Amino acid sequence: MNKLAAYIEAKSEMENLKKRLEALESDESLKQTLKFQNELDKLMDKFGVSQDDVLKMWGKAKADAKGAADKRRGTRPLKTYKNPKTGETVKTRGGNHKTLNAWREEYGKDAVDSWLVK
Incomplete structure (x- = not known):
């Protein structure tokens, strides 16, 4: 059937x-x-x-597939954070960076956001 x-x-x-x-x-x-x-x-x-x-x-x-995605969303700007206590630098395009998250847990979000260089 x-x-x-x-x-x-x-x-x-x-x-x-x-x-x-x-x-x-x-x-x-x-x-x-x-x-x-x-x-x-x-x-x-x-x-x-x-x-x-x-x-x-x-x-x-x-445009290739990557170019089409970039036109739709755009690329995020590169942000550089510098820890004044250790001198360590982190460059990221997103907020979910391992080192950045560790700093946020240790020093607080507001303090880490104030370390933004670029």
Whole structure:
């Protein structure tokens, strides 16, 4: 029975996808977009230019995964803390640094925050 139910469900999904595809194919804006894409591809082939080259020309080069994450969140500034009692220096971009947390436990958060150099 499970195979029969899976078959019926798959057939139903296929019919729904056919209906969606027919609706998309009749959409005029999609037709125009596909026409533009085809003509652009032909033009790029004619001049031997890749999609990346076109994007670079317009200053819209694709970012790698790391670059995309940086644009979304941005990088945190590098902070430098210097312990006046020991002279030890800690550089961190986040607040969850092992040495920094140890100092906070020993000297208190306000005291450690006052040691911020940069």
